[in-house]
Amino acid sequence: MEITRKEVFLIKExxxxxAKEFGIHFNNPDLLAEAFTQASYVNEHPHQGxxxxxxxxxxxxxxxxxxVSEYIYKRFPELPQGKLTRLRAAMVCEDSFSKFAKECHFDQYIRLGHGEEMAGARQRASLxxxxxxxxxxxxxxxxxxxxVEKFIHRVIFPKLDMGWFDHAVDAKTSLQEFLQRNGDVDIEYHLxxxxxxxxxxQFKVSVSVNGEPIAQGIGSSKKHAEMQAAQAALNQLRKNN
Amino acid sequence: MEITRKEVFLIKExxxxxAKEFGIHFNNPDLLAEAFTQASYVNEHPHQGxxxxxxxxxxxxxxxxxxVSEYIYKRFPELPQGKLTRLRAAMVCEDSFSKFAKECHFDQYIRLGHGEEMAGARQRASLxxxxxxxxxxxxxxxxxxxxVEKFIHRVIFPKLDMGWFDHAVDAKTSLQEFLQRNGDVDIEYHLxxxxxxxxxxQFKVSVSVNGEPIAQGIGSSKKHAEMQAAQAALNQLRKNN
Known part of the structure; x- marks a missing residue:
């Protein structure tokens, strides 16, 4: 199969x-081409090297x-290994990487074989x-x-504050980390x-930051109510951010 | 439990x-102490921070x-992803890391709780x-x-040439990589x-390097005989190296 005009210009595009979107200028565009080319495309163009x-x-x-490990290790100095591992697993996985790829419009630039294209591979999360x-x-x-650090500081790490990975870390921990980004604050839970x-x-709990109550939570245990309060506080803070 | 004189001096030692063995001088010895201290030891000395x-x-x-990924990616430019992954898994694992730790005498400097010490944790591969x-x-x-690169170039990577990870890569690939460290050579297998x-x-095969036969192998298939020949060549080359 001939490489069509469109495909030749895809990597140039x-x-x-x-360059325009991220200020990134590759010295060796062949590396970039390699990164965006699936085996199915190479198989269809066997003599192009x-x-x-x-x-x-x-x-x-x-x-x-x-x-990602280094970032969360430094950003969450109190988080124990188990939680660091869970958070990393939530960040470094097919689900989040495929979303980042879509967000960066990388799907538009993949060189795929015809069969894979027809099978819808371009929107497949694994690809x-x-x-x-x-x-x-x-x-x-x-x-x-x-x-790389500059790129992932723009594409990946802001998602932490947007709550993408909250499921990996409990809400009380998330709230603490969110509030302590810019220095120590005093967080208290009151029954x-x-x-x-x-x-x-049924327990009802309030969470206060530096003495000021900011949200409430209800739950079947004190701990559950605290989690609910922390989640409510997080939702509110993120909306106002 | 008091920290004994011996334990205080362990990190200094x-x-x-x-410094003496690797030319490494830590700016922050607390990091080094942290790296060599097990939770059981901290639990026994709760007020030392x-x-x-x-x-x-x-x-x-x-x-x-x-x-390790970067090293093998660059060193084996022809190795496909599957083999790279297998090789990395053989290098980055409990079995090899525990051997490196022993070889570096790190076992002597671990701060362990009394119970863990008695249970023989100091020689446990996972620790x-x-x-x-x-x-x-x-x-x-x-x-x-x-x-880090300097340290692992001394401690980890030489083991590749010593055959520690041969089980992860087939003998023909290992032989090729071994011989091509210093440039291209011509490897041929003859029935x-x-x-x-x-x-x-029963197939008998010889392997030759730049036209000169260096080893033979016997096997129930041509491929098996070639593998045997490659392994024999590797064993011989490593002995003479």
Whole structure:
């Protein structure tokens, strides 16, 4: 199969897009082409000496693993290993990487074989995730670690404050980390009332920040009510942010 | 429990050992102490404000994952992703890290609680592996990536040439990588004879490097015979190296 005019210009378009949108200028566009090319495309163009993304994705995966680890290790100095591991797993996974790839419009620049295209691979989460990792691998090789850090500080880390990964960390921890981004604050939970029956108790709790109550929560245990209060506070704070 | 004189001096001894043996001088010895302290020890000394290694191990694990990935990615430019992944898994695992920790005498410097000490934790592979990762995490934070690269170029990567990870990569690939460290060489396999019966065939193959036969192999298929020849060649080359 001939490489069509459109496909030749796809990587050039990607270069222009990365320059305009992210200020990224690749020294070696072949690395970029490799990161955005699936094996199915190489198989359809056997004599072009093309490479596909798998090796570079192997590297990019490890780059992301370290940089995300380092960021959350430093940002959450009190978070124990178990919670760090859960948070990293929520950030470094197919679900989030495929969303980042879509958000960066990477789906538009993938070079796919005809069959894969017809089968809808372009919107498949696993492929989008692979391409995101491969792009990071190419960026790391071509531009070094600072360029990767800059990119993921823009694309990945803001999602922490937007609550994308809250499910991995309990709401009380999330609230604490959210509020303590800019220094120490005093967070307290107060039991307001205890109602219901012995078999169906209902606790009402308020959470206050530096002495000022900001939200309430209700639950079947004190702990559950505190979690609800923390989640309510988080939702409110994020809306106002 | 009081911290005994011996335990106070253990980290100081470790600092001296690292300086003498590896030329590593920690700016912040507290990081080093953290990396070599197990939770059981902190529990026995609750009022000393001590930290244990788990968080720093979380980081060190990701550091090792990336640096090993980057090394094998660059060193084996023809190895496909699947084999890279298998090789990395063989290198980045409890079995190899615990051996590296022993080789570096790290077992002597771990601060353990009394119960763990009595239970033989000091020689437990999982603990030795954790300590190795934690040390790398501390080195990365305190001394930066160059210091880590220097250390693992001395401790980990030479094991590739010594055949520690051969089981993860087939012998033909290993032989090729071994011989091509210093540039391209021409490796060829020749069928010398085919004997045995139809149900029990026996192939004899020779492997030659730049035209010169260096080893032979026998197997029940041509491929198996080639693997045997490659392994024989590797064993011989490593003995002479």
């Amino acid at each position: 990607l270069e222009d897009y990365l 093309l490479k596909y993304y798998e090796r570079i994705e192997f590297l990019g995966d490890a780059v992301l693993q370290l940089f 989008l995730c692979d391409i995101f990792e491969a792009f990071i691998g190419a960026l790391y090789l071509d531009q070094g670690r600072d360029a 307001l009332s205890e109602a219901g029956t012995e078999n169906d108790p | 470790l600092e001296d050992y690292l 001590l930290k244990y290694y788990e968080r720093i191990e979380f980081l060190g694990d990701a550091v090792l994952q990336l640096f 030795l592996c954790d300590i190795f990762e934690a040390f790398i995490g501390a080195l990365y934070l305190d001394q930066g990536r160059d210091a 010398l004879s085919e004997a045995g019966t139809e149900n029990d065939p």
